[in-house]
Amino acid sequence: MIKTDLQPVIGLEVHAELLTDTKAFCSCSTNFGSSPNVNTCPVCLGMPGALPSLNSQVVELAVRAGLALGCEIHERSVFDRKNYFYPDLPKGYQITQYREPICTGGGVRISGGWGEKTVELERIHIEEDAGKLIHRGEKTLIDFNRAGVPLIEIVSRPQISSPEEAMEYLEDLRRTLTYYGISDCKMNEGSMRCDVNISLRRRGADRAGERCEIKNINSISFAGKALEYEIERQRMILESGEIVRRETRRFNEDTGKTEHMRYKETEDDYRYFREPNIPVLKISRDYIDSIRASMPEPPYEEICRLVREYGMTERSAGMIMFSPGIYPYFLRVAKMTSFRIHAANFIIGEIIPKDKKPESVISAEHLAEICDMYGNGEIVSSAAKTLMSIVQETGNPPREEAVKNGLFRIRDREMLMKYAEEAVAENPKSVSDYRAGKANAIKQLLGSVMRATKGAADPDLAEKLLRELIE
Template sequence: MDFETIIGLEVHVQLSTKTKIFCSCATSFGENANTNVCPTCLGLPGALPVLNKEALKKAILFGNAINAQINQDSIFARKNYFYPDLPKAYQISQFERPIVGKGSINIEVGDTNKTINITRAHLEEDAGKNIHQDNYSQVDLNRACTPLLEIVSEPDMRSSNEAIAYLKKLHSIVRFIEISDANMQEGSFRCDANVSIRPKGDSNFYTRVEIKNLNSFKFIQKAIDYEVERQIQAWEDGVYKSEIVQETRLFDTQKGTTRSMRNKEESADYRYFSDPDLLRVHIPQDLLDSCKNLPELPDEKLNRFVNELNIKKDDAKILISSLEMARFFEDMLSFGASIKNSSSWLLVELLGKLKGEVNLNNCGITSLGLATLVKRIDEGKISGKSAKEILDAMLESKNNDVDHFIKSLGLEQVNDDGAIIKVVDEVINANSDKVEEYKNGKEKLLGFFVGQVLKNLKGVNPAKVNEILKEKLK
């Protein structure tokens, strides 16, 4: 029997505000445990929450980026459940009227374009963090009350490839509109995957399983693929109804398997009700209007790179794959480097040398440094071969002074017409027979003449040699 996979994703994005969503504690990552806390985020009696306007603004920006309905009036609710890192025993979230309503994004998988619908995106507070060691556990509440935007998709994805394409597009959008650093290692961008299967041609929805707290594209794909296979195997073995139950599962990254964590609650189990400590939210029209001016989105930048800068689409996709990459490339152009060489030297030469933990952010090469290197190639001051030698020296020393390396390594090309003409004349006079052959139509001999000049004149600009030789051989 052939099966169809049904995937819906709930993505949690930590918003990059300086303070928490309902209090003035800092949201900075990596502080000593339980130092960024106060009576409000600890849920102490008498402490009252106050909504962070910046978090509200970032939610609206996201809504506009996915062409979603923005609810000018919305409500915060209490979502009741007990967990050690949730000090109030409830989470302030949204249920009936979220800030962001229905929207959509387009994804591309291979040659296929597809629209993934988004049900809602609501604001809520994050929980703390449990730290398990040996025979005891500790709770760090620094993260408690950090503003989260939970983005809930429709079950529109039919493969793990589509799920990853959707997540990468979402990750790109929140980075480009600068509402989150979306650092997956720090938990700023993580997701829960709801996975189910059904026989192909069947329109019914069957039992879905939630895989909780995934924060790596690689592991998300592996978790979904494993869960699909587990459910198909259960169906084929005739034990689907007994083994596949609505539950929350965790993905074991070491074993590559999912395991049961707890039974999955329904919305009624959370006993939602309007938070009595928070007024209904009414977004002023001027705030709504101010959020309509979005930065250039990934798809818009891709189209501009392809249609206006004439960059190959595959290269343009890499250039817009992260905000840092796109900014690096555009900075190079602003410094006067040519489009073609900027793209080539960034994507092929520089990225090709970055291995392991070394990346564009920590390699030591600045956009100005690489742009200067490209400009010296554009100007004919150095050859491409010499530029590679200089780039190696720049990476090793983390020194971006291109002209220093040109001088210290003795790599400046000879562009003196007089010196080149002198050697060209000597080569032509010494090879009169080949000159006659060239004039009689054997134009491939031009390469021979160029090679002879380069052999006799080290460090010369080949393009200049080509130009002078063609003129002389007429």
């Protein structure tokens, strides 16, 4: 077999649900996880005579996305009907933008071990989601809660040339969309999904072979795996002298392989025509400018600022920046304490993992006070963590709770000696281990002192006293 030199040509279509309160063309809630079919009305169920009206929040978020990704925003765009039959589509057509989308151009800047490049975008258009089919053995159930939820579809040019680049592109897009509050991009809840187009081309040739489309991939790592598999599959077909047929495939998460769904010899005919019930969407330059003015600085500039001004690592800065709701919270805390790096560390270690609104975990004022107490050496780090969880429960001021719970750093030799003696009496095994030369056994004794003092003991002094006692 002759070894050929084949390069992947990859394009991605990403669907992101917009973070609106209500659906695109009716006032039904977009809440995820409601009981099936409660968030429905005659409009999103496609009842005869029901008329859609466009949600202004949808337009605002689509413009935001266009601005964030450097697109051209069009003052005039048009809604069309994409006609097809499927049980999850009650109207028999989807409202989308076909000929005149709201945004064109723009790009996503990606970087990795392979270097840096910009993947250009073809377009961003607004459309509505379909319902959801739930397969139960022989039966299929339909939940229409998702029918009519607004989406943007972001279509890239076929400029991605490896699975790694595709994954980086998706990561980057997800960071940007969540940072600007456009979509929550929860791929496990289906609020961000992607279709992948891939073909192989011989190095130097300008035309690629027939492409395959892998539909509805719901995680970034699955997108990478599906592409790896598909590159290998197409390579083997081409190297054996056969032709890759144009087809639609799906990714099987259990096997890690892509599977045939249907051949696609021609473009599907969706009989697009203008949606007669929604007027041409006209937006002014002033409107676009006002949205631009309301958007925060681009995240990369902000990340550099956090690294420069607060001495954070890039990784910490990224976590603060891209975790929903965290950045403004951090800035509030940073205004009230000079120990900002402690604030960043507490937020990353204790608040982000809870995945809740930060203010509902602990108020910015209270966190700033704890940072001050820790930074000034009044409490040690273990006591700071204890104090955080107490304040989370009671909502009382940290200083008050620190007094009540005896959390101030215990530096009093006599008092600490008492705890050290107790630890030694209660842990004879650790003591004999230490005497037998296991230096680490001292940590177990120290742990017992820290527990007994709810983390308040000065760890250096406590360890010194323990050594004195045993040796």
